[in-house]
Amino acid sequence: MQTNTTYTSFVAVGDSFTEGMSDSLPDGGYRGWADLLAARLAARTPGFRYANLAVRGKLIGQIVDEQTGPAAAMGADLVTLVGGGNDVLRPKCDIGRVCGLLEEAAERLAPSCKRLVLMRSPGRRGPVMERFHPRMERLFSHVDELAVRHDATIVDLYASEAVGDPRMWADDRLHLNAEGHRRVAEAVWQALGHEPEEDWDAPLPPAVRPGWLARRTSDARFAREHLGPWIARRVTGRSSGDGRAPKRAELLPYQG
Template identity: 45%
Template structure:
């Protein structure tokens, strides 16, 4: 089978690096898991961090259409909604058109809602995200797409599911999401994405504030700086896997802890 992943940092796998520093992420994990169960999978990952909806549709969608794969995962819009003027309904119209084109070439499409994280710096935008994800659900229904509803995945609201930048998922978050995607695809797994997190010791108020200051200095300030200067974290980044190439059980072994 063939699988193309389209999107931004979420799909590129930021927060989940291989030992060599290249990002792995849930999409790579899903491709590896599929290869374990169906044999060879031809896989491309066109996602690039920081990309907006229009950039994904302009730069990545044509390549995906040319490949006409059996399966496409498409997640876009998060970066738009984190910028002033983000319009959930306008973005939904663009997404609807993109999904229609993918379905027209025979690809099954997997769409995503986001995680219901309404604390901290996300509090002011959660309403916009909720509106957009209602549209995503409607688009999935209209086009007969598969939907990974992260909004209902409470396991991903644990802070351990998130990287130190609090914007991208951690390796464990990506692993759990890959398990959920496999479940939606109907591919069996040995473990569950919603297994309880282990108990952990609470941290002091002082340490929590120190962590907040470190995050603000190392992650939030650079992010704001890029927004103010019109730069993106993906300006000098290209797709890590721009063409359909085989993923087999052997190549999946590059990962340290198995396929998912």
């Protein structure tokens, strides 16, 4: 845990997790843990500035090429870097290359800020994620090494049973829901040395298992609305973030 430092600016770098999917807003946009964290930091510091360069679907190479340069140039006090998750979930993944690119990102960002935050990003518990477990562990071992090398703060969300609980995830089974993002914001808040407002890793009450028909209906809807389109994008080489600009591309005074 870091000391309770006052931060005057914050830049978030990454993919859909940091963009805020699927913490939906009434206007169709997304909020997410980074926006929630920025709001809490802004409440303590007049003139607090915030940028969120994260874009859904981005691979770690794209994050390095498109986000790390602009983020480093902003010279923010606080920078969060989360990436590589989209790479790991692809059928063919050169995990050594992913780790190397993540290292390149950290090397660009660490000298530009007072505090770099890295994460062991969360994973939804279930049989699908189990097949990717060896890749995730290798990636996160490298994240640990980078945190030591750059004196970065690390937030371990992957080990959390609560955040990994399916009830913390949206219907697409890939992104956290509003409660999941709220817990992540609290986890980062505490990792930065601020007084806890709650136990972000508090266990959920026992789950009530849906009946067979409800499970099959849910699976069919998931396949139709989410899995099918995801596979189609992979086959055609498209990404959900193609042509999409960051929601907060400039480091400006925070306004919720």
